[in-house]
Amino acid sequence: MIVAAAALPGEGGRWLLQKRPAGGDMAGLWEFPGGKVEADEGPVDALIRELHEELGIGIAARDVAPLTFASGLAGPRDLLLLLYHVATWSGDVTALHADEIGWFDTASIARLAMPPIDYLLLDSLRERSRG
Ligand SMILES: Nc1nc2c([nH]c(=O)n2[C@@H]2O[C@H](COP(=O)(O)OP(=O)(O)OP(=O)(O)O)[C@@H](O)[C@H]2O)c(=O)[nH]1
Numbered sequence: 001m002i003v004a005a006a007a008l009p010g011e012g013g014r015w016l017l018q019k020r021p022a023g024g025d026m027a028g029l030w031e032f033p034g035g036k037v038e039a040d041e042g043p044v045d046a047l048i049r050e051l052h053e054e055l056g057i058g059i060a061a062r063d064v065a066p067l068t069f070a071s072g073l074a075g076p077r078d079l080l081l082l083l084y085h086v087a088t089w090s091g092d093v094t095a096l097h098a099d100e101i102g103w104f105d106t107a108s109i110a111r112l113a114m115p116p117i118d119y120l121l122l123d124s125l126r127e128r129s130r131g
Pocket of ligand 1: 003004005024025026030031032033034035036074079081115116117118
């Protein structure tokens with residue numbers, strides 16, 4: 001499974017994470033917004049679709065750039081997680097899908113309960129926060 005996810009930058013080196021809804025897969029864990037890349041779409045198209053569905057924001061492909069990726073097992077499934085930096089967007093970020101959203105610096109992200117693969121993304125996110 002390929003998943004496209006977004007690193008959305010906020011004030012002071014913070015990034016947006018959302019808490020997966022109760023009752024579902026990996027309930028209560030914090031993650032980067034995004035979702036599965038469907039068979040008929042590319043990863044950036046999937047990201048644009050998912051961010052509209054989950055956060056109600058509009059992003060343009062020209063504002064999306066690869067940041068890093070990680071791979072491993074997510075439960076029984078083999079997952080490739082593509083993390084994209086999203087420079088700008090239109091509309092206000094709204095939690096349409098998540099139980100909660102928040103803006104966290106990388107030290108705080110490291111202390112959140114996340115799917116295991118997400119911890120592998122943190123080095124690149126730290127570098128990007130300094131840049
Ligand atoms: N969006 C997102 N998904 C992640 C992250 N880390 C991680 O392991 N995942 C996993 O990647 C998959 C993302 O698919 P999805 O967001 O479409 O999940 P979903 O609820 O539709 O999955 P489901 O239909 O199998 O329950 C989930 O299994 C999720 O747990 C992350 O940082 N962001």
